[in-house]
Amino acid sequence: MKTRKTLVMIFALTLFSLSFAQGARDEKASRPHAYVLPDAIKWQPLMAGVELAVVSGNPQKEGEEFVLRLRAKAGTKIPPHWHPTDEHLTVLKGTLFAGMGEKMDGVVAQEMAAGAYAFLPKNMAHFIIAKEDSEAQIHGLGPFKTVWVNQNK
Numbered sequence: 510m511k512t513r514k515t516l517v518m519i520f521a522l523t524l525f526s527l528s529f530a531q532g533a534r535d536e537k538a539s540r541p542h543a544y545v546l547p548d549a550i551k552w553q554p555l556m557a558g559v560e561l562a563v564v565s566g567n568p569q570k571e572g573e574e575f576v577l578r579l580r581a582k583a584g585t586k587i588p589p590h591w592h593p594t595d596e597h598l599t600v601l602k603g604t605l606f607a608g609m610g611e612k613m614d615g616v617v618a619q620e621m622a623a624g625a626y627a628f629l630p631k632n633m634a635h636f637i638i639a640k641e642d643s644e645a646q647i648h649g650l651g652p653f654k655t656v657w658v659n660q661n662k
Contacts, residue, residue, distance in 0.1 A: 550578060558585035558639075564646070568653035577647040581605070581639035586613060589636045589658035595649050596629040603643025608636050611658045634658050 545564050552560040559581045566575035578601075581587070589611045598607070600621045607627050608618035611634045618638060621627060629635055647653075 558582040568651050570651045573651045579645045583641045585639045587637040589634050591634045597648050598627045599646045600625045601644045604640040606638040
């Protein structure tokens, strides 16, 4: 019981700290609050079977927070690649398989159903396979670039 009370207290203090830090950051914010409804998202083709949309921020700007959406058709494979910044990926719809490494290997890929989250550290090669029509949200700090592994082969 004492452990549970301690965990609750730590959780409450963490939430308070985060809200305090957010409040301080909000005072400096130059962007107003925003709502982005699904019909307002502007999808752009990334590759066959994959579309990408910028939901918030500028992923190309140094140090700027951004939110992207990725939409992939069933069976689509996003080949091995890496980013020079950390990537936070949340599956919103469907099922994706995320694998680490410079070669696509379904055996080492982790199944990620809607609601799953993955943290992909900067410079770590990874790939994605869409098991079914899927949508994911990516967020992080810019500049967000994609470096394809073996792009010349």
